[in-house]
Amino acid sequence: MNRSKKLKNNKSNIVYNIVAYSSIILFSVFCLLPFWLMVAGAFTDESAIIQNGYQLFPKKFSLAAFDTIFAGNRVLNSYKVTVLVTIMGTTLAMILTSMMAYGLSLKTIKYRNQISFYVVFTMLFSGGLVPWYILITQYLKLQDTIWVLFVPYLINPWYMFLLRKFFTTIPESLIESAKIDGANDFYIFVKIALPLSLPALATIGLFYSLFFWNDWWLGLLFVNDRRLQPLQLLLRALVSNLSSEVQALNPNAKQGIIPPAYSVRMATSIITIGPIILFYPFVQKYFVKGLTVGAVKG
Amino acid sequence: MSTVLCEAGHSQKKVKLKKNGILYELMKNKIIYLMMLPGILFFFIFAYIPMVGVIMAFKDYNIKKGIFGSSWNGLDNFKFFFSSGDAFRITFNTVFLNLLFLIFSTVISVALAIFLNGLTRKVFKKVTQSIMFLPYFVSWAIVGIITQGFFASENGAINSFLKSINMEPVNWNSSPELWPIILVLFYIWKWCGYNIVIYLATIAGFDTECFEAAAIDGASKFQQIRYITIPLLKPTIIILTLLQIGKIFYGDFGMFYSIIGDNGILYATTDVIDTYVYRALRLMSDFGMASAVGLYQSVMCFVMVFGSNLLVRKYQSDAALF
Numbered sequence: 001m002n003r004s005k006k007l008k009n010n011k012s013n014i015v016y017n018i019v020a021y022s023s024i025i026l027f028s029v030f031c032l033l034p035f036w037l038m039v040a041g042a043f044t045d046e047s048a049i050i051q052n053g054y055q056l057f058p059k060k061f062s063l064a065a066f067d068t069i070f071a072g073n074r075v076l077n078s079y080k081v082t083v084l085v086t087i088m089g090t091t092l093a094m095i096l097t098s099m100m101a102y103g104l105s106l107k108t109i110k111y112r113n114q115i116s117f118y119v120v121f122t123m124l125f126s127g128g129l130v131p132w133y134i135l136i137t138q139y140l141k142l143q144d145t146i147w148v149l150f151v152p153y154l155i156n157p158w159y160m161f162l163l164r165k166f167f168t169t170i171p172e173s174l175i176e177s178a179k180i181d182g183a184n185d186f187y188i189f190v191k192i193a194l195p196l197s198l199p200a201l202a203t204i205g206l207f208y209s210l211f212f213w214n215d216w217w218l219g220l221l222f223v224n225d226r227r228l229q230p231l232q233l234l235l236r237a238l239v240s241n242l243s244s245e246v247q248a249l250n251p252n253a254k255q256g257i258i259p260p261a262y263s264v265r266m267a268t269s270i271i272t273i274g275p276i277i278l279f280y281p282f283v284q285k286y287f288v289k290g291l292t293v294g295a296v297k298g
Numbered sequence: 299m300s301t302v303l304c305e306a307g308h309s310q311k312k313v314k315l316k317k318n319g320i321l322y323e324l325m326k327n328k329i330i331y332l333m334m335l336p337g338i339l340f341f342f343i344f345a346y347i348p349m350v351g352v353i354m355a356f357k358d359y360n361i362k363k364g365i366f367g368s369s370w371n372g373l374d375n376f377k378f379f380f381s382s383g384d385a386f387r388i389t390f391n392t393v394f395l396n397l398l399f400l401i402f403s404t405v406i407s408v409a410l411a412i413f414l415n416g417l418t419r420k421v422f423k424k425v426t427q428s429i430m431f432l433p434y435f436v437s438w439a440i441v442g443i444i445t446q447g448f449f450a451s452e453n454g455a456i457n458s459f460l461k462s463i464n465m466e467p468v469n470w471n472s473s474p475e476l477w478p479i480i481l482v483l484f485y486i487w488k489w490c491g492y493n494i495v496i497y498l499a500t501i502a503g504f505d506t507e508c509f510e511a512a513a514i515d516g517a518s519k520f521q522q523i524r525y526i527t528i529p530l531l532k533p534t535i536i537i538l539t540l541l542q543i544g545k546i547f548y549g550d551f552g553m554f555y556s557i558i559g560d561n562g563i564l565y566a567t568t569d570v571i572d573t574y575v576y577r578a579l580r581l582m583s584d585f586g587m588a589s590a591v592g593l594y595q596s597v598m599c600f601v602m603v604f605g606s607n608l609l610v611r612k613y614q615s616d617a618a619l620f
Contacts, residue, residue, distance in 0.1 A: 012518035013519050015520075016416075020413035023413060024410065024426050027406070027430060028429045028430060031432060031433055032429055034433075034436075034447075037447045037448065037455055038440075038447070052461075052462075053450075053454060053461070054450075054453060054454060055455060055459075096337050099334060100333070100334045100337030103331070104334070106330065108327065109327055109331075110327075111323065115334065120620050124599075124600055124603050124604065125349070125596055126345065126348065127347075127350070127596070128348070128575070128589055128596050129572075129588070129592050130354060130588045130592050131349075131351020131352065134351065134365065135344075135347055138361070155341070185329040186329050214437035214438075215437075216438070216439045220555075232437050235440060235443060236442065236556065239442050239446055239559070240559060265446070265447075266447065269440045269444075272439075273435075273436060276435045280432065287434075287495075291492065292496065292499035
């Protein structure tokens, strides 16, 4: 009796293993497929794409797309904009976010609950897109400036509360003893709270960097000037208005030569996603930590 | 701070009064409050001032006259929106698509997290989990390009494959009924890895004794999942689901706009509130209606977030927003 049950279970467990392994492998392939298409498309000869469409296994290899991208300075310029926005945005966001999160993490602050609610309420209700848009364009006059690409997103309430959660794990006694030694609050924040929370700061900083790197909403709404176009917006332009945008990539190209529009899209995508893939093995654990500590928030 | 202390020395009564006062607290912790001030100002400017702007929904907005100078027109903006038939379509699309996303991504993420957790080959587990998490890092703009790569009618990879095996190519660009499926596919692609991280962490926290005892008693792996893993996962699934339901009236603009773009033929099944507001604002410059629709969405979101949060708090109070 027992033995037959064991046999049955063995069989069932073999079935389980087959189901588990095959679904994991299938889903992994599904996740990788778009990346593969991107690489294959970027290195395919343009005439082959026009004739046969994009293919996962291209027959005619070509580097023309990358030549086009690097011939002009438009992609390079967009790259600069994105890098600048990511660095400035992340730095400023980290300063504002950590200072606010630290204040809200202290039990000695009487109005911390009121201020928390002040922030939470913005997560519950918003004035909607239009008033926000008009504020930024008509009153703050930020459109077509570098500032508009990060200032409206300087504090993400989710990240702020996540950071507050990290700060609350700092032992109160540590802060108290520093106070007795005569340290002021800002000194304690810089010399004690921040160094103790480095992994948490790295996590939040990476979330912000990814956010600013990938954002195209602010650019779409507020930037018309090509010189201020971040990479993500350039990608968008390459999809929507193909030939003229690709022409603009390399104004020096001879008239009459058709630029490799289809492979250029893929090549620009690869360049955009490049730094993320490069850093991914090193930063993945911070993102995992952020997700699991923030648990379900975010 | 020093002035407060000085006064405290002078008279005891004054101290008692001051200790409960706002000024006393602000002075005592002035450095902390100064540190929070930039953040407080940020939310005031970019979140609270626009809230005043909701009055635009009841106005015939004129750029020259400004928000306060424009004349009131009562509920005309709303009437126009609700009588156009667009209201039902975009509300339905937003809710329906979000429900599809929620159901498919939850089922797939939970299943894969359970399967991944059971793996004994550590390297295989690490590599596959990393692959699944990777799409989370890809921007929607790139997803838009990938969409074109696969689903363009002219030279998309799928059609070129169909042609190569002598099958009829699909006319994607004029088939609105197919795009909800494509949207679900990309949603799964981008978000399942993210959900898997959360579910895996939850499963890793379970007591392994349960599973060992069950195995000794002769429970097969399927039975262990059915009777132990899933019941233990239930609170996490419920909370993640409730939080998603809170956002059900919110359409991810980046996703919809980069995958669908300005292809009007596909609006029937894919136009959501956010893309509609964007078009009303940027293409039609209909500020009044755009802000009316925005307000409608904000109110619906508020109700849903508030309601779902009440339920979350019942299940697990520390996961609640407030």
